[in-house]
Amino acid sequence: MKKVIAFIGNQQKHATFEAVCEFGDHLKSYGEIDFEYLFLKDYQLEYCRGCKLCFNKGEQYCPLKDDRDVLIEKMSHADGIIFATPNYAFHVSAPMKNLLDRLAFVFHRPRFFGKTFTAIVNQGIFGGNSIVKYLSNMGRNFGFRVTKGCVLNTLEPRSEVAQQKFTREIKKASARFYKGLMHTTPPVPSFFRLLMFRMSRTTIKSTLNDKYLDYRHYKEQGWFESDYYYQVSLGFIKKTAGLMFDRLGKRMAKRL
Ligand SMILES: Cc1cc2nc3c(=O)[nH]c(=O)nc-3n(C[C@H](O)[C@H](O)[C@H](O)COP(=O)(O)O)c2cc1C
Numbered sequence: 001m002k003k004v005i006a007f008i009g010n011q012q013k014h015a016t017f018e019a020v021c022e023f024g025d026h027l028k029s030y031g032e033i034d035f036e037y038l039f040l041k042d043y044q045l046e047y048c049r050g051c052k053l054c055f056n057k058g059e060q061y062c063p064l065k066d067d068r069d070v071l072i073e074k075m076s077h078a079d080g081i082i083f084a085t086p087n088y089a090f091h092v093s094a095p096m097k098n099l100l101d102r103l104a105f106v107f108h109r110p111r112f113f114g115k116t117f118t119a120i121v122n123q124g125i126f127g128g129n130s131i132v133k134y135l136s137n138m139g140r141n142f143g144f145r146v147t148k149g150c151v152l153n154t155l156e157p158r159s160e161v162a163q164q165k166f167t168r169e170i171k172k173a174s175a176r177f178y179k180g181l182m183h184t185t186p187p188v189p190s191f192f193r194l195l196m197f198r199m200s201r202t203t204i205k206s207t208l209n210d211k212y213l214d215y216r217h218y219k220e221q222g223w224f225e226s227d228y229y230y231q232v233s234l235g236f237i238k239k240t241a242g243l244m245f246d247r248l249g250k251r252m253a254k255r256l
Contacts, residue, residue, distance in 0.1 A: 001077040002181050005036045007071075009085035010122060011098030015154035016029035016122045018026050019170055023120060031182075037039075038074065040095040043067040045102060045224035049191035069104050080116040080181050081144065083135050092131055100138055109217045110143030112154035113230050117144035124155045143229065145187050147175060147180040174243045186230050193237060195245050197228055202249025209255055 004027060005021045017037070024035040031100060044065040053061040062068070075081055085092040101192070106112075117139035121128040128151030139146040150173035152166050189197065205224050208215040218224055227234050227242060 001032045001034055003034045003036070003077065004080040004082065004181070005038050005074055006082040006084055007080045007096075008039050009083070009093040009099075011041050012150060014085050014086075014122075015152070016120070019120050019122055019152055019154075019166070022167065023174045023177075026171055027178055030175070030178045031133065036074075036078075038071075040099060043071060045095070045098055045171035046107075047069070048101040048104070049096060050183070055214070056109055056212060057105065058232050059105050064102075071099065075112060076159065078115065080118075080177065081112075081139075082118055082177070084119060084120040084141070085122075085131070085135075087121055087128045087131055088136065090127040091128070092121075092135065096152050097106070103142070106143075107141040108214050110141065110229060112143040113186045115144050116177060117142070118147045118177045120170075120173065121151045122154050128152075135136045140193065145180050145183065147173075147176040173237065187233065188197060188232055188234065188238070189228055191238070191241060194228065194234075194242055197223075198242055198245035199249040199252065201252045203256070206240070206250060206253035244247065 004024070005083070006018060006024065008187060010016050024033075024037075027033045030037060044066040044237060045068060046066050049063065049177070051063065053063070053173075083096060085096040091097065114174075117136075119132045119135035121131045131256070132149040132151055136146045136149060150169040152164060152169055155162070155168065158166070201218055201223050204212075204214050204218050210216060210219075223229065229241065
């Protein structure tokens with residue numbers, strides 16, 4: 001049985017919720033899935049004050065006492081996560097953006113390896129593709145395996161053609177997500193992800209020290225020596241590229 005949680009970023013049970021329901025029904029038809037709907041509006045989440053204590057000292061030093069850790073716990077215990085949001089002014093909704101801000105420290109110390117992520121964006125007419133791209137990047141930064149999300153046009157009244165497209169897109173996205181869920185090992189990183197890992201670990205090693213949490217975390221995880229965040233067979237070309245990225249990182253760190 002796989003546990004999947006949909007984090008829903010709008011206030012009402014409208015088209016976004018409808019899309020998540022259809023998505024969940026498809027998933028449950030593919031295999032044994034425990035599917036949970038989580039409305040962000042039901043959780044107390046303050047706005048980030050920008051003190052950066054979570055980055056430098058640790059997330060436990062955040063001065064805001066709210067439901068952030070409840071949401072993190074939920075993510076930690078799930079096998080799959082969906083971020084579903086309406087397109088508001090060409091971006092995610094405010095509660096969804098707030099969640100991302102409050103979890104930004106995870107970009108420094110990614111942790112959701114082996115879990116699958118996707119994005120569902122609902123919109124009237126335009127702008128959703130860049131939102132799905134943005135959310136997919138956030139998912140990768142958190143450490144998730146990301147499957148291609150979907151953008152749904154839900155301008156009311158919805159024509160029959162639009163409704164058919166809505167259903168088709170959700171079905172395809174849910175099949176991709178289910179395939180991701182069934183993987184037992186995390187993915188081989190792309191060149192870009194490998195570059196990001198090697199450059200950041202080299203910069204952290206060269207410019208920080210034991211006083212900084214990122215430094216201690218990378219040291220404890222063995223990330224200063226490993227090929228990537230997790231054990232993975234890179235193959236000759238990516239191994240060589242990784243060594244080049246390390247050298248590039250060292251050169252860049254000298255200029256900082
Ligand atoms: C404040 C606001 C801003 C919006 N901005 C956009 C937009 O930039 N592009 C777009 O295509 N639709 C936009 N819409 C339309 C919504 O994305 C669309 O109605 C969507 O279906 C809302 O999701 P819901 O039905 O789950 O509430 C906006 C709607 C609101 C209320």
